[in-house]
Amino acid sequence: MYSKEELKQLKKEFWEGFGTYCSHIPALKRRKSKFMLYNTKMKGVEMKFDATREGAFVILEINLHNPKDRLEKYEQFEQYKTIMEKQFPDGLIWDFAYVREAGNEVCRIYTTKTGIDIHRRIQWMEFYEFMATEMLKLEKAFKTVKEAIE
Template identity: 55%
Template sequence: MYSREELKQLKVEFWEGFAAYCEVQPYLHGRKKMWRLYDTKVKGVELKFDANRQGAYVILEVNHSKEESRLEMFEKLTWYKESLEKGMEELIWDICFVRESGEQVARVYTAHEGIDIHRRTHWGDFYRFMATQMYQLEKNFLAIADYLRD
C-alpha cells in the first residue's frame, strides 16, 4: 500500500510521463495547446482524462448545473452520435453519471479497463490509449462544436 504522500508522488510522475509521451507523438506535433480539455468553447462541456486503479478513461462531460440544460446538451450530442463515434473505440453514453462528489453529469466516454495506475508496467497502455482516443474524440468534437453552441 502507498501512503498518501507516495500516492500523490505516483500521480505526479504518471501525469508528467503522459505529458512527455504526448510530446514525442508525431500526430500531436504542431499543436498550440496539447489538449483542449476545459477550453471547448461550448458552455458546460469539457473533455477529460481519468486514470485510476480500474483503468483509463477519455471523457466528454456535460456538466451544466441545471438538469434541463444538461439533458438538452446531451440530446444535441446524440444527434451527432455517428460523427462523435467516428474512429473511436466503443463510446459509452451515460445520461446520468454520478461523480464521487454526488454531482450528476452526463458523459460520453471510452474506457480501457483492466489496467492499474499503481502498476508502472501498465503506464504505456494508459498513455497509448489516452493519447490516441483523446486525439480522435477532440477532433470529432471540434467538427460538431459550432452546432452545439448556443
C-alpha cells in the same frame, strides 16, 4: 498499499510521464497546447482524462448546473451519435446521469480501457498510448459536431 503521500507522488509521476510521452507525438508537436480539455469554447462542456485502478478513461463531460440545460446539451450530442462514434469501432459510452465521486451529477460521453491499473508502473505506457490516441479521436469527433450543436 500506498500511503496518501506516496499515492500523490505516484500520480504526479504518472502525469509528468504522460506529458513527456505526448511531447513525442508528431500530431501534438505543432499544437500550442497538447489537448483541448477545458478549452472547448462551449459552456459546460469539457474534455478530460482519468487514470485509476480500474483503467484509463477519455471523457467528454457536460457539467451544466441546471439539470434541464445539461440534459438538453447531452441530447444535442446524442443526435450526432453516429458521427461522433465514426472513429470508435466499439462505440462510445453514453451516460446521461453519471455521478462523480463528489456526488454531483453530470453527463458523460467517453471511452475506456479496462484491465490496466495506475498503480502498476509497467502498464503506464498502455495508459499513455490509449489516452493520447483516444483523446485525439474524441477531439476530432467533437470538432465535427460542435458547430451544429452551437
